[in-house]
Amino acid sequence: MARVSLLLLPVLLSVTQARIHRLFLRNETRFVVHLNTFGYFVNGTLEVKLVSLQLPAEGSTDSSTVGFSLARSRVNGVLSYTAEDTETCTLLKSKSDDTLILFTIDPHTRSVEVKSFNEKDSTLTGYKEKTQGKEAGKGEAGKGEAGKDEAGKDAGKEVKEKSVETEVVSVTGKEMYGLKLALIKFKENSYNFTFNITIGAEDQGLYNLNFHNCRNMRPGVLSPYSLNVEIVEKNPAGFLSAAEIPLPRLYISMAAMFLTAAVVWTYTLLKHRYSVFKIHWLMAALAYTKTISLVFHSINYHFINKEGHPIEGWAVMYYITHLLKGALLFITLALIGTGFAFVKYILSDKEKKIFMIVIPLQVLANVAYIIIEETEEASSEYALWREILFLVDLICCGAILFPVVWSIRHLQEASTTDGKAAINLEKLKLFRHYYVMIVCYIYFTRIIAILLKVTVPFQWQWCQEFLIEVSTLVFFVLTGFKFRPASNNPYLQLPQDEEDLEMDEVVTESGALEGISKVKKTSNGRERQRDPAL
Numbered sequence: 001m002a003r004v005s006l007l008l009l010p011v012l013l014s015v016t017q018a019r020i021h022r023l024f025l026r027n028e029t030r031f032v033v034h035l036n037t038f039g040y041f042v043n044g045t046l047e048v049k050l051v052s053l054q055l056p057a058e059g060s061t062d063s064s065t066v067g068f069s070l071a072r073s074r075v076n077g078v079l080s081y082t083a084e085d086t087e088t089c090t091l092l093k094s095k096s097d098d099t100l101i102l103f104t105i106d107p108h109t110r111s112v113e114v115k116s117f118n119e120k121d122s123t124l125t126g127y128k129e130k131t132q133g134k135e136a137g138k139g140e141a142g143k144g145e146a147g148k149d150e151a152g153k154d155a156g157k158e159v160k161e162k163s164v165e166t167e168v169v170s171v172t173g174k175e176m177y178g179l180k181l182a183l184i185k186f187k188e189n190s191y192n193f194t195f196n197i198t199i200g201a202e203d204q205g206l207y208n209l210n211f212h213n214c215r216n217m218r219p220g221v222l223s224p225y226s227l228n229v230e231i232v233e234k235n236p237a238g239f240l241s242a243a244e245i246p247l248p249r250l251y252i253s254m255a256a257m258f259l260t261a262a263v264v265w266t267y268t269l270l271k272h273r274y275s276v277f278k279i280h281w282l283m284a285a286l287a288y289t290k291t292i293s294l295v296f297h298s299i300n301y302h303f304i305n306k307e308g309h310p311i312e313g314w315a316v317m318y319y320i321t322h323l324l325k326g327a328l329l330f331i332t333l334a335l336i337g338t339g340f341a342f343v344k345y346i347l348s349d350k351e352k353k354i355f356m357i358v359i360p361l362q363v364l365a366n367v368a369y370i371i372i373e374e375t376e377e378a379s380s381e382y383a384l385w386r387e388i389l390f391l392v393d394l395i396c397c398g399a400i401l402f403p404v405v406w407s408i409r410h411l412q413e414a415s416t417t418d419g420k421a422a423i424n425l426e427k428l429k430l431f432r433h434y435y436v437m438i439v440c441y442i443y444f445t446r447i448i449a450i451l452l453k454v455t456v457p458f459q460w461q462w463c464q465e466f467l468i469e470v471s472t473l474v475f476f477v478l479t480g481f482k483f484r485p486a487s488n489n490p491y492l493q494l495p496q497d498e499e500d501l502e503m504d505e506v507v508t509e510s511g512a513l514e515g516i517s518k519v520k521k522t523s524n525g526r527e528r529q530r531d532p533a534l
Contacts, residue, residue, distance in 0.1 A: 019239035031216035039242030072099035089214035116176035121200030127166035206458035238305035243461035251298035262287035272485035293321040337403035
């Protein structure tokens with residue numbers, strides 16, 4: 001399955017161009033299509049080029065039911081989704097408490113009506129109709145490349161349409177309301193137009209761009225359409241969203257910290273090499289793989305910011321290391337949780353089943369993550385794979401808790417049945433701490449991080465990634481400290497032979513054993529008695 005996921009990488013990388021989006025939907029029936037979410041600083045720009053919109057025959061299509069909406073988030077990072085949006089056509093709104101711009105496409109009048117609510121100083125640039133009356137094929141500005149191409153393909157048809165001469169128009173703030181942009185018809189029931197928005201100082205924020213076909217909101221109505229749109233989103237510093245701009249520096253900084261932790265861990269293993277288990281080296285491999293993954297992640301974001309799309313080679317390297325890191329993480333956590341090498345050297349049948357479940361699911365989760373990263377948000381597959389990722393990740397996180405619980409139960413039983421209660425109680429305490437650590441790690445990286453993202457201002461949403469990486473680093477360091485090599489960790493000192501097992505003694509503070517002498521076998525086999533006072 002991992003081999004299949006690697007073969008899919010070049011295919012997935014060709015689906016999207018990152019912050020330069022090219023989306024093509026054929027025979028789509030959704031009444032609202034979420035195109036993208038992007039955070040804009042001052043002078044950030046959004047360019048939307050509707051290359052082709054193919055609608056049903058004009059006679060069966062109502063006006064004022066098709067178009068785009070650009071909505072700013074209400075407070076901080078919470079996007080403005082309401083129950084009303086699923087019952088009322090957004091394009092028919094006459095007022096709004098949110099910052100909202102509507103582009104209503106009317107194929108009958110060949111125009112796009114603009115409505116703006118609460119926009120203050122953003123600037124809209126588009127093409128406005130100038131004159132009409134020339135035959136098709138003789139229009140000048142604003143016809144668009146798509147219109148010319150399609151006109152060439154249909155040159156054999158004796159269909160004459162009124163061409164539209166246009167002029168560039170630029171309006172700011174409230175002047176947008178009521179503006180009508182030119183809608184070019186270049187083929188039967190096919191249209192295109194272009195607009196550009198520059199975000200002002202008072203309008204910067206997190207914006208949602210949607211496409212609406214409100215006719216499909218009506219019960220029993222199915223009006224399929226085809227959409228081909230190009231979207232370019234940019235901030236003054238590059239193509240990254242406001243919340244993503246700090247990510248390249250964040251990832252490379254965290255890579256340096258993980259590398260430092262990995263080097264310290266390797267030094268510890270070499271220093272205590274006679275007490276090192278294979279799982280210790282697996283933990284080292286995880287730390288180095290995490291470091292390399294973060295380096296490639298930083299490089300990937302750097303090129304997205306500069307070019308608007310990832311460099312394929314760097315992106316492939318990141319996804320490969322991400323796959324390896326995910327697999328190593330859950331394998332290592334599950335092995336530590338079972339007490340493998342620390343408590344026992346054999347996995348039980350039920351513990352082996354955990355690995356048979358977790359490893360394939362983790363591969364599936366990483367494949368889902370890659371598909372989500374390389375698929376446009378507007379595609380129907382995006383939502384499906386996002387749900388798969390959430391569900392599979394939740395199952396994996398829950399599954400790795402079972403081995404820890406089983407180890408705790410095993411140590412509880414052993415502490416009351418064999419002769420080394422003190423050692424078992426120390427290990428029981430250790431694995432209880434480890435259980436709490438895993439729960440906290442899952443809680444912080446899955447729940448707290450999401451709550452942080454939707455509550456902080458849009459430009460601070462990178463703190464979600466910061467919390468995840470810092471939590472992961474702390475978890476790795478604490479796990480290494482708790483399960484460091486045995487000669488450096490009294491919790492994990494195991495008896496070496498059966499004779500030592502019999503001679504292990506229980507140290508207790510109970511007054512019931514006062515006055516009992518401690519007897520220890522010497523190297524020559526004789527018994528030596530020590531004064532209880534000592």
